[in-house]
Amino acid sequence: MVARAAQQACGDDAVAVTAVSPSLASGEREQAEQLAQQIGIRHVVIETDEFDNPDYLKNEPNRCYFCKTELYTRLGHILPQLDVDVIANGANLDDQGDHRPGMVAAGEHAVRSPLLDVGMTKQDVRDLAQHWDLPVWDKPAMPCLSSRIAYGVGVTTERVRRVDEAEKYLREEFGLLEFRVRHEANELARIEVSIDELPRLLDTSNRLAITAKLRELGFAFVTIDLEGFRSGSLNSVIAVDDLQVLGSD
Structure with a gap:
């Protein structure tokens, strides 16, 4: 824009x-x-x-x-x-x-x-x-891959690659649009999708296929968040009083 x-x-x-x-x-x-x-x-x-x-x-x-x-x-x-x-x-x-x-x-x-x-x-x-007829007018937000990694879990090229490949798989195989693969500690994947999409991902055959694929990509554990997709959900663990942004007073 x-x-x-x-x-x-x-x-x-x-x-x-x-x-x-x-x-x-x-x-x-x-x-x-x-x-x-x-x-x-x-x-x-x-x-x-x-x-x-x-x-x-x-x-x-x-x-x-x-x-x-x-x-x-x-x-x-x-x-x-x-x-x-x-x-x-x-x-x-x-x-x-x-x-x-x-x-x-x-x-x-x-x-x-x-x-x-x-x-x-x-x-x-x-x-x-x-x-203005811009083709991206309804494009879901796509923040950087590092934002999928839980605070305190080090950012590495391997972890962002893992997240990227997992999201690409879910997008191409299941047609998901607004969702995230969150990379938690202990190489755990936490998938956030809209509430409407939860039943489809929890279907036995789909669940097993997703688990197998994400483990193949290097995740040790694969979970689906029952609260559904929330933009910026990793920020929910931050205590406002504890925030200290370098570069500000």
């Missing part, structure tokens, strides 16, 4: 950037490239190295701060060659209601949040994207 608005307002001066690292889910880069082509905006792909940062890999509640710091630092370095003066992200009003340490990094790097500035909610964004 921000890319489309930037292209409309700035024309050839606008640039969309996709950051690639092991935490980017399968197919996301290709979809970004296709969308940029449809919008008609210049598109640049960069690689980020958050997986080289021990503070990121520790996977504490402020993990996103280190990821966004890496991203915005990289972007700051290439602004001159892109002939761009401003970095903008896609944060919206609904993002203020959750734990978002990455927003601290955005503030430290003078990143603008135009959707937030005008008070647009996630639904507002979807409505406008549909009006």
